[in-house]
Amino acid sequence: MENNISDNSKTASSKIGIVNYGAGNLFSLGCALERQNITYGMINKIDDFDLYSHIIIPGVGHAGAAMSKLKASGLSDAIKLLKKPVLGICVGMQLLTAHSEEGNSALLDLFPLQTRLFDKDQHIKIPHMGWNNVDFKDNKLFYNILNLTQFYFVHSYFIEYNPIFDIASAHYGGRFSAAIQKDNFFGVQFHPEKSGAAGEQLLKNFAHLTL
Amino acid sequence: MLSKRIIPCLDVKDGRTVKGVNFVELRDAGDPVELGAKYALQGADELVFLDITATHEHRKTTIEMVKAVARELNIPFTIGGGIATIADAEALLNAGADKISINSAAVRNPQLIADLAANFGAQFVVLAVDTRNIEGKNKVHLNGGRVITDLETEDWIKQAENMGAGEILLTSMDHDGTKAGFDCKLLKKINEMVNIPVIASGGAGSKAHFVEVFKETDVDAALAASVFHYGEILIPDLKTTLQQSAIPVRI
Structure with missing residues (x-):
């Protein structure tokens, strides 16, 4: 997509690279x-990671398929070695964990965590769809956002x-991870791109985040 | 806590909103982008755009409209009308639609539900059902209620859930346009029967009707058109009323 990027883009202070591995709905x-x-561009090959200061891993649909x-795409090993800020969104966040019950899939294993299916027996509907309160700790990602603000979720795992x-x-049936961090890796289960003003603030925070 | 969603529904034709939009302060009441953004600002949780032309020739116009909406809107939206193939759905997904709603095409070809869910995930597939009570039985109707089918509403919805529908948008044709309240009895029955979100539609005339549908049934969302378009109910007022009635909403 961006084969002719000029050198001065490499010096851009904050530019987001979106990992383009066929995850769908990159447009939103x-x-x-x-x-x-x-400013943002697409990461299609390993060299493209060098063009951006911050990386987003998007994702919708099936974690195993993703x-x-x-x-x-040949990008998964390079992602694990990244030292710049990385944000996984929804299934993109789940990819950072060790394993998902969805398709019994081994994932990137950057976090020693499990991605699990919501339990119908808790009398909750699946998918968890809609706006839910997010209870966060003091973290740069949530700068200028009020605690317990609602974000838009849509997920079954x-x-x-x-x-x-x-x-x-956040709570749905039980308490689950709405956002995680380990070193330079961040993940959010909700969709900041669909979460109104708070979601936009979060994206801005990520774009300006320094480690 | 997961909030109950309030969803304005906009009819669009050839990329323009039609019918009953009466906001004086709008520069262009027919512009789905401006109208959608206005609802988002007022606190709508989601929007549904129903493409009432949706013929093959107009598809391109619809795609352009969806893209324009996605550029401006920071809340989720669904697009419905005339979606009959995986290719139709994919074009809308790539244009920025969060969900699609299917109706007649799914009745004609139920496999479409499974195929869409397999390709894009259940969360992308909203099954819209228009239902009317005929001699004590709830029957699925097509073409805005003009065509009756042999399908019983309860059976069809159960089948659709099993095939991978991620959400049900249930419109009671008996209540639609009456402004006498939602069909709580049917909505309660359907909602207790499925394990996917249900959107109530048809009959909203006052804020009390929204309170009623969320109190008497445990549906996840309520959709309305004219009461919002004519400014008879303002979304911030509605949310306040719901909150005062201890119904979880996003303020």
Whole structure:
């Protein structure tokens, strides 16, 4: 897509690279970044990672299928070695975990966490769809956002709640991870690109995040 | 806590909103982008655009409209009308639609539900059902209620859920346009029968009707058109009323 990037783009202070592995609906994410005047481009091959200061891994649909596509893109090993800020969104967040019950899939294993199917027996509807309160810790990702603000979720699988990596949690049936962080890797289960003003603020925070 | 969603529904034709939009402060009441953005700003949780032309020739116009909406809107939206193939759905997904709603095409070819869910995930597939009570039985209707089918509403919805529908948009034709309230009895029955989100539609005339549908049934969302378009109900007022009635909403 961006084969003719000039050298001066490499020196851009904040530019988001979206991992383009066939995850679908990249258009909405791109639009949300444009509304915030955040420059972005697509990462199609390993060299492209060098062009951007911040990386987003998008994702909708099936985690197992997404992982297969990510592997096929040849980008998965490079992602694991990244030292710049990385944000996984929805299935893109789940890809950062060790394993998903969806398709019994081994994932990137950057977080020693499990992605599990919501339990119907808790009398909850699946998918978890709509706006839910996000209870977060003090974290740069949530700068200028009020605690318990609602974000838009749509997912059937969730990352188990854990006190070590969770920077935010939400409740549906039980408590689950709404956002996680380990070093330079961040993940959000909700869709900031569809979460109104708060989601836009979060994207801005990520774009300007320094480690 | 997961909020109950309030969803304005906009009819569009050839990429323009039609019918009953009466906001004085709008520069162009027929512009789906401006109208959608206005609803988002007022606190709508989601929008549905129903493409009432949706003929093959007009498909391109619809795609352009969806793209324009996606550029501006920071909340999720669904597009429905005339979607009959995987290719139709994919074009809309790539244009930025969060969900699609299917109706007649799914009745004619139920496999479409399974195919769409397999390709794009269940969360992308909303099954819209128009139902009317005929001699004590709830029957699925097509073409805005003009064509009756042999399908019983309960059976069809159960089948659709099993095939991979991610959400049900249930419109009671007996209540639609009456402004006498939602069909709580039927909505309660359907909602208790399925394990996917249900959107109530048809009959909204007052804020009390929204309170009623969320109190009497446990549906996930309520959709309306004219009461919002004519400004008879303002979304911030509605949300306040719902909150005062202890119904979880996003303020």
